[in-house]
Amino acid sequence: MGANDMWANKTRSLLAKENVKMLNLIGSPGAGKTALLEQSVKKLSRKISFAVLEGDIETKNDAERLARLNCRVSQLLTGGGCHLEAKMINHAVRDFPLRHLDLVVVENVGNLICPAEFDIGEHAKVVVLSVTEGEDKPLKYPTIFREAKAIVISKIDLLPHVPFKLKRCLEFIRNINPYAPVFKVSVMTGKGIKEWIDWLVSYAGCSKNEKK
Ligand code: MG
Ligand code: ZN
Numbered sequence: 001m002g003a004n005d006m007w008a009n010k011t012r013s014l015l016a017k018e019n020v021k022m023l024n025l026i027g028s029p030g031a032g033k034t035a036l037l038e039q040s041v042k043k044l045s046r047k048i049s050f051a052v053l054e055g056d057i058e059t060k061n062d063a064e065r066l067a068r069l070n071c072r073v074s075q076l077l078t079g080g081g082c083h084l085e086a087k088m089i090n091h092a093v094r095d096f097p098l099r100h101l102d103l104v105v106v107e108n109v110g111n112l113i114c115p116a117e118f119d120i121g122e123h124a125k126v127v128v129l130s131v132t133e134g135e136d137k138p139l140k141y142p143t144i145f146r147e148a149k150a151i152v153i154s155k156i157d158l159l160p161h162v163p164f165k166l167k168r169c170l171e172f173i174r175n176i177n178p179y180a181p182v183f184k185v186s187v188m189t190g191k192g193i194k195e196w197i198d199w200l201v202s203y204a205g206c207s208k209n210e211k212k
Contacts, residue, residue, distance in 0.1 A: 011121025
């Protein structure tokens with residue numbers, strides 16, 4: 001953990017120098033992290049300048065999905081590791097043209113446990129929970145829900161078809177994390193996407209027009 005934190009701090013100071021914010025997107029496999037990013041890429045590209053780091057155990061599939069949308073993206077493979085580590089993030093971040101970026105979004109390996117515990121140099125963690133999961137996930141994995149600066153409930157278009165109890169889930173979240181904004185989104189219908197994008201833009205703190 002000592003070396004990991006050292007790399008994480010290096011990354012944070014590098015990003016601070018270039019005035020770039022970095023988010024660590026965490027969720028179970030299939031929560032819809034990449035789909036959310038695909039929607040975000042389409043809406044964000046006119047507002048801020050950003051890049052994505054895709055973390056997976058194997059395959060470049062997710063980076064390819066985003067590259068098709070002309071997103072600046074690199075794929076990191078852990079080769080079996082269940083979370084991203086700060087050193088690999090540091091190397092990947094240094095390959096981006098940071099001077100021209102406002103925001104880096106890291107999609108962590110699908111897992112709610114250890115990605116919550118490994119600092120990768122981000123400024124904030126964002127957790128994605130889909131309505132095809134149990135509404136008690138915040139109770140089962142309190143660490144990530146407590147630490148998250150924003151919480152996304154995805155696939156809400158499926159609510160009529162699944163037993164997920166949205167109201168209970170929101171209560172569970174509020175007991176653990178009273179302040180983080182909760183975005184209820186559907187990438188299929190576009191519902192809630194505008195609010196999520198507005199948060200991302202304000203979190204990034206400046207638009208590319210302001211950046212020289
Ligand atoms: Mg993915
Ligand atoms: Zn792990």
